Amino acid sequence: MSRCPSVAAVVESLVKAAGRDYKAAGRVSDDVLQPLHIILGQSLMNALDLIDEKKVMKVVGSSGRWVYQVTGSTGTPYVCFPHSVFCQCMAFKFAVLKRRERPLCKHVLASRLATEMGEVEEKTVSDEYILDILANMD
Secondary structure (H helix, E strand, O other): OOOOOOHHHHHHHHHHHHHHHHHHHOOOOHHHHHHHHHHHOHHHHHHHHHHHOOOEEEEEEOOOOEEEEEEOOOOOEEEEOOOOOOEOOHHHHHHHHHOOOOOOOHHHHHHHHHHHHOOOEEEEEOHHHHHHHHHOOO
């Protein structure tokens, strides 16, 4: 009996493929974009816009701990944790958690895609700065 992969596993595999495509050819192939769009819809386009606009930041503390800070389309910075689908945004709370309409929000998708594509800006900060970011999460 074969096991069907979860939607999250499929998305993760496609994100990695997008990164390989981008690093090899400077673009993501339609063979990767089409299934991502089918699964994620407009969130994919919104995430790609965030990457194009350089709104994905990897904030690294002096101890090496880090988080993503993704500035949304309204200018609000959202914290996304590495290796997690958590985000502070309302879309995460409602579309991901409550209604289960999608596996992740555009901010998490942007952070994952930007990382795989090598398009993440990195900012080194103090550990206190990271703690402040986390303490001020709503």
